[in-house]
Amino acid sequence: MLVLTRRQGQAIVIGDNVVVRVVELKGDQVRLGIDAPRSVIVHREEIAEEIRAENLAARQAEAVNLADLPLPPPPAVKAGPPPGGSPDGD
C-alpha cells in the first residue's frame, strides 16, 4: 500500500481525473474532498460493506412464503401486534 503524508489543503491525484484533498483536520477526524468523474463511484467503505453483506443475506431467502411475512401497520396507527397472533403448540 502506498502511504503519503499530506497537510490540510493538500491533495493527491489518482490517475487522470481523481483528486482527493484534505479539506479539514479536526481532532481525530479528517474531512476529504473528492473530485472524480461521475462514472467513478465513491462510498464510505463501511456503508458499502454493510450493504454488500446485506445483499448477500437477502438473496433467495430459503422457502419464504410472501404471504407469511408481516403486513404494514394500518395508516396513521402505531404498529400493533401481528394480525392473528401466533398459535402455540402443535
Added chain:
Amino acid sequence: MTMVSVDSRRFGTIEVDEKSLFEFADGLLGLEESTRSLVLVEQEDTPYFWLHSTTDPDVAFVVTDPWLFWPDYDIVIPDEIEEELGLTGPEDVGIMVLVSVRPAAEGKTPSVTANLLGPLVVSSSTRRGCQLVLDSSRYSARERIGD
C-alpha cells in the same frame, strides 16, 4: 411483445415480457454478475414482490415498498443517478428495498428486516436501475419489519 424465458429455482421457467426487465448496469454490491438483469414477479395479496435475476436461477430477492412500512422514509436521489437512469420525473421513479428473512430459532417468528440503507431505484420508462448507497446514519441495512 417479445417474451423471454427466465429460469428460476423457485418458480421453474417463467416467461416474461422483455420490456418488463430492469437493467442494473452495475448490479448489486456483492452480486454484481448475477444482478445486472432483474425482473419483478408479483404475488397477489401481499405487499411483497420477488425480484429475480434473469441470468441466475438461484438469485432472487424479496422486495417491498418502504413507504408502506416507514411513511417518513426520506431519500434523495443524486443528480448523477437521475441522469444515469434517465429519470424523467417523480412518476417515473420506482423505489424498493430488499427484505431479508432469517430463519427463526424453534418456536420463534423469523426475523424479517429491510435494507433501508441501500434502496433500489428504477426508472419505469428506461427500465434502468441501480442500488443507492445512502450517505446517512439515519437508516439501517437491517431495519426490522413487524414485531
